[in-house]
Amino acid sequence: MNSSDGNNTVSVVLGSQWGDEGKGKLVDILAQDIDVCVRCQGGNNAGHTIVVDGVKYAFHMLPSGLVNLKCVSVVGSGVVVHVPSFFAELEALEAQGLDCTGRLFVSDRCHLVFDFHQIVDGLKEGELGRGSIGTTRKGIGPAYSSKASRSGIRVHHLFHPAEFEQRLRTIVDARRRRYGSFDYDVEAELARYRELAERLRPYVIDSVEYLHQGLRAGKRILVEGANALMLDLDFGTYPYVTSSNTGVGGVCTGLGIPPSRIGEVIGVAKAYTTRVGGGPFPTELLDETGTRLRDEGAEYGVTTGRPRRCGWLDLVVLRYSTMINGYTAINLTKLDVLDVFDELKVAVSYTIDGKEVTSFPADLDDLAAATVNYVTVPGWRQSISKCRTFDELPENCKAYVRLIEKDIGVPVKWIGVGVGRDEMITIG
Numbered sequence: 502m503n504s505s506d507g508n509n510t511v512s513v514v515l516g517s518q519w520g521d522e523g524k525g526k527l528v529d530i531l532a533q534d535i536d537v538c539v540r541c542q543g544g545n546n547a548g549h550t551i552v553v554d555g556v557k558y559a560f561h562m563l564p565s566g567l568v569n570l571k572c573v574s575v576v577g578s579g580v581v582v583h584v585p586s587f588f589a590e591l592e593a594l595e596a597q598g599l600d601c602t603g604r605l606f607v608s609d610r611c612h613l614v615f616d617f618h619q620i621v622d623g624l625k626e627g628e629l630g631r632g633s634i635g636t637t638r639k640g641i642g643p644a645y646s647s648k649a650s651r652s653g654i655r656v657h658h659l660f661h662p663a664e665f666e667q668r669l670r671t672i673v674d675a676r677r678r679r680y681g682s683f684d685y686d687v688e689a690e691l692a693r694y695r696e697l698a699e700r701l702r703p704y705v706i707d708s709v710e711y712l713h714q715g716l717r718a719g720k721r722i723l724v725e726g727a728n729a730l731m732l733d734l735d736f737g738t739y740p741y742v743t744s745s746n747t748g749v750g751g752v753c754t755g756l757g758i759p760p761s762r763i764g765e766v767i768g769v770a771k772a773y774t775t776r777v778g779g780g781p782f783p784t785e786l787l788d789e790t791g792t793r794l795r796d797e798g799a800e801y802g803v804t805t806g807r808p809r810r811c812g813w814l815d816l817v818v819l820r821y822s823t824m825i826n827g828y829t830a831i832n833l834t835k836l837d838v839l840d841v842f843d844e845l846k847v848a849v850s851y852t853i854d855g856k857e858v859t860s861f862p863a864d865l866d867d868l869a870a871a872t873v874n875y876v877t878v879p880g881w882r883q884s885i886s887k888c889r890t891f892d893e894l895p896e897n898c899k900a901y902v903r904l905i906e907k908d909i910g911v912p913v914k915w916i917g918v919g920v921g922r923d924e925m926i927t928i929g
């Protein structure tokens with residue numbers, strides 16, 4: 502991660518499935534040995550939960566490194582920022598005793614999410630009806646659309662009131678032409694943002710310069726991915742995806758860091774699979790086993806409270822995700838949730854039109870037609886939550902971990918055995 506020869510690299514934590522794998526918990530653990538924690542994409546659609554000494558913190562847009570008081574946190578330029586939510590999240594963390602003074606920064610290149618983006622998010626979902634994406638309705642898609650269509654408003658625009666006003670009026674008019682009239686008071690918004698701009702000013706930096714200076718100075722930098730590879734705009738189950746690049750590519754584009762500066766890439770993989778929102782999910786269990794996974798794993802969205810869809814581990818997904826992101830190590834999480842099952846199933850391939858496929862198809866019709874081929878392995882039927890070394894795990898549990906490692910060809914370096922910061926096995 503850091504070296505004295507000027508070749509420092511950043512470490513990266515990425516979701517390998519459909520999100521909520523437990524990235525926040527690992528980032529919090531690693532943040533104890535890093536200097537800077539940075540988010541590179543997404544916005545407050547994310548929901549990272551961290552539990553330290555029984556205290557629960559919920560992060561959405563701010564980096565989870567903030568729990569560690571020595572860690573500086575940066576909201577990188579690829580993140581879309583809803584400024585009122587930025588302050589609401591900050592206030593909630595400070596009310597829990599986390600002093601963030603002087604150690605939280607936001608990039609001047611971030612695009613802004615406005616309330617009208619959130620309204621449009623809901624309107625678009627309404628238009629899609631039964632085919633809706635099931636977004637978090639935080640305005641993420643509409644804000645990235647504004648960015649891609651070059652009508653977006655960035656943080657630095659906040660400090661040029663005339664340009665800011667003209668841009669806001671233009672973009673709201675365009676949305677009204679497209680969606681008809683909706684309840685949004687532009688005058689009140691302009692007044693609100695005059696105040697918010699001054700409140701935000703002390704946090705704003707040129708994050709590209711800041712991060713590169715940090716790298717030159719040997720700072721240890723950790724990138725916190727949000728959402729996950731199967732929600733990636735290009736490589737996920739399009740169109741049932743989020744609107745950013747959630748994979749390793751999003752680290753470079755979202756931070757202005759070249760690929761040569763990327764070191765360790767840690768894939769976070771839940772020991773089973775969950776998904777929240779619409780879209781294909783080949784190993785989904787719509788029976789009592791699915792309900793049991795949801796109950797045992799407390800699988801409810803941190804942002805919206807929606808029940809997460811649950812199913813068996815899917816190695817087709819994990820292989821695909823490993824191929825794209827190039828994981829150097831895996832954090833297998835929530836292995837303890839599987840303690841109660843007599844046997845476990847793991848998807849190893851799909852059969853589509855009579856042919857066995859081991860790669861993840863692009864076409865949703867192919868996915869819908871796929872039958873999933875599983876291997877069945879015995880469970881361990883005992884609690885692993887007190888285990889702190891790999892050797893302490895029951896034999897069937899070790900075999901489950903080895904099955905995954907062997908299939909994807911990447912070592913499992915951490916195993917989550919409970920929600921708490923201390924409930925993690927570190928291997929090697």
Ligand SMILES: Nc1nc2c(ncn2[C@@H]2O[C@H](COP(=O)(O)OP(=O)(O)OP(=O)(O)O)[C@@H](O)[C@H]2O)c(=O)[nH]1
Pocket residue numbers: 516519520521522523524525526546547548549550551552726727728729798803834835836837838916917918919920924
């Ligand atoms: N039982 C158990 N719970 C865990 C473990 N690791 C994390 N958790 C919990 O599992 C949930 C993980 O969900 P999130 O916090 O939404 O995960 P995330 O990957 O940070 O979230 P997104 O960025 O929204 O994708 C949280 O409630 C964690 O407290 C584990 O090893 N065992």
Ligand SMILES: O=P(O)(O)OC[C@H]1O[C@@H](n2cnc3c(O)ncnc32)[C@H](O)[C@@H]1O
Pocket residue numbers: 519520521546547548634635636637638639640641642727728732741742743744777778779
């Ligand atoms: O990102 P938006 O447009 O709100 O939703 C699209 C799609 O992505 C799912 N999603 C977004 N963020 C997360 C997250 O942090 N964990 C899990 N799933 C997420 C959302 O449910 C929609 O399906």
Ligand SMILES: N[C@@H](CC(=O)O)C(=O)O
Pocket residue numbers: 521546547548549637777801802803804805806807
């Ligand atoms: N990010 C969210 C998504 C949601 O809340 O719907 C989660 O933690 O599940």
Ligand SMILES: [Mg+2]
Pocket residue numbers: 520521522547548549550803
């Ligand atoms: Mg989450």
